[in-house]
Amino acid sequence: MTATLARATAPPTAPRRRRRPTRRQGVAYLLLAPAVAVLAIGLGYPVWWQVTSSFKEFGLAQQFGQPAPWVGLDNYVRIFTSDALWAVVLRSIAFCLFNAFVTVAIGVGLALLMRAAGRWARLALQVAMLLAWAMPMVAAVTVFKWLFDWRTGVVNWLFVRAGVVEMHEHHWLASPLSFFLVASLVIIWMSVPFVALSVYAGLMQVPEEVREAARIDGASATQQFWHVTVPMIRPVLAIVLLLQIIWDLRVFGQIRLLQDGGAPVGDTNLLGNFIFELGIGRQDFAGAAAVSIFVLALTALVSWPYVRALIKELDR
């Protein structure tokens, strides 16, 4: 994570590098070789396994030594013709986009607040966010589960105290919509600090003179934000948004832990949980591998525009 953070907070306009002599390039490749080898072994091998088993018949019997015959695209056909998958895909994409955009919006808001706040207030805010960011996921979800517990949760209690008696013993996790509301709260709460701190670092790169000039020219605060600040921190915004989308698409643990508390599992599965249920739950390893490959493609598709933009910037 520190690498990501450092990466994201680096000045958006790094000095362009000059081409070095060929001899130096050889050394560079040599230095890169170990990292590439580790990547190839650590990531390449599992992916190769994933791809090959998605074309085989691979269930519990194969795990215990039965031959795994090639079945071509059978697994893909079987998975993609089931309604269950498409419901999960649509749900995951909607959930991911909602959370990513809300997280970035709140994060930007907090970053602006930090810039405007006094030293001590800013420090308090930063410490609070770092603590939230450092909270282990399981602990965070457990706390939220307790908050929203139908019998002893403080949320229902507050509602009843405020006069909303229908909320007495309200079952938050029992219907998919309020289940996802709770899940979104956990996920947004956990990821806002990263966005806020990254964007705040980006804001620090916006020269005070530029904003002053805009002010003198009569730009309102809103105009300053949209026409001066946003264009200057666009690279940071793009990265944190992309990372949020990727992270929120692969949400798994939060949903799983909330489901353990009793939830309509079939109606609340996201892609990660769906794959888990297929592979671990039903021992349909081949089907799970096929869905994983699909998710891999989906993630590549989502991140492709950004990677292309990055390459263009580099070629400039």
Added chain:
Amino acid sequence: MKILRFAAVGVAATLALAACSSSPSTPEPSGTDAASPTQSETEAPAPEGAEITLWLAGGDTPDELREYLKTTFAEQNPGSTLVIEQQEWGDLVTALTTALPDAANTPDVVEIGNTQSPTFTTVGAFRDLSPLYDELGGDKLLQSFVEVGTVDGKKYALPYYFGSRYMFYRPDIWSAAGVEVPGTLGEFTEAVAKLRTNDMSGFAMGGQDWRNGISWVFAHGGELATAEGTTWTSTLSDPKTIAGLEAWQEVYQKASNLPATDRDVAYWEFLNDGTDGAAPPAATIMAPGWARWSIGDLTTNDAGDEVRDGMADESKFDIFALPGVDGGIAPVFAGGSNIAISAQSQNPELAENLLRIIFSEEYQTLLGQNGLGPAHSDYVSALGDDKFARTMIDTAAGSKLTPAAPGWAAIEGALVYEDLFQKIAEGGDVTALAAEYDAILTPMLNGQTS
């Protein structure tokens, strides 16, 4: 560098997602290293100085019994040691799926939930124990558990212990409301419906809790599935099964305040008084016998910790067996475990020696004294003859198991019955749901992927 580092982050993120599927090649971290295979490559009968591993599920086997196994094994097999590792119930099937096929990492002896046995016996994960069967107790072993571990007449998994479930209730609250311990299942529904208030379940039952719920199916003479030869058919649409499911729907809707989505509920907490003597959240629960030790008034144990007194006050806490439709005792879902030897075990002789200890009179008696039903019928008396032991033996005698179908663990893993029972609890049309889920379950029972 910039682009490379970013690419690395991107690739890592993407692959972490893909890795969710747990490619079958990925070994499951299973605590400590299992027996080292190098020591046993000689294939000598009872290798010297070997180490074998026993996987126990959950904390059900008390420490006293674990110590007994370790000491006795070391005494009877000089130079060899027994290592006991505990796996949690929720991850047991996953851990077994990844560890059993791997000769270098397999545990030698494993405890497995009785209903999970067929999943592994049918793919050849366990060693054939038929030659040992008569020596370990033969026909005196609990037969329903033996059957669930048998494939084509060969015995791959034997009973470890049995449990049962019965009703725990609050006599003080029941008598204050003027209801008596019921004689039939219908009277039970009436009684707990009458006890229910806005703040207290007459009978606390989560909507997804099919393991307790199927008792109503069994009580009405229904079955979840039947086998013809080796072909399984889901029989939810059988009129008797439907009658049972409808009776369960009625008792859930009339008597329970719990969400329709609740499953693994710590029911015993519902029976205890609230803070400062407040009324409990439920007047009746259904739970395994050992729940007793989590129920009662607060007291202090020798170590000075606050614990429950194990239902010492009979005027406040008591038990009864779930009554049948026409009186008597309803057949409930039998709890308990089987035990088996991994087919890949590098020390099968030592593993068999461990089974000899487990099925010995001493260990079977220890099981009984600790409230776990001994697998060997000669030693069931070790359970004692207080009301807890009697009720456990009576309910276990009529209890039933879930279908011994190859796809059963996959059905449990995919939470299919949880979904079905939730929909019934929410007031769904039982006949329509039964037909819908029969179509889903029949291929799954036979181990076919959707």
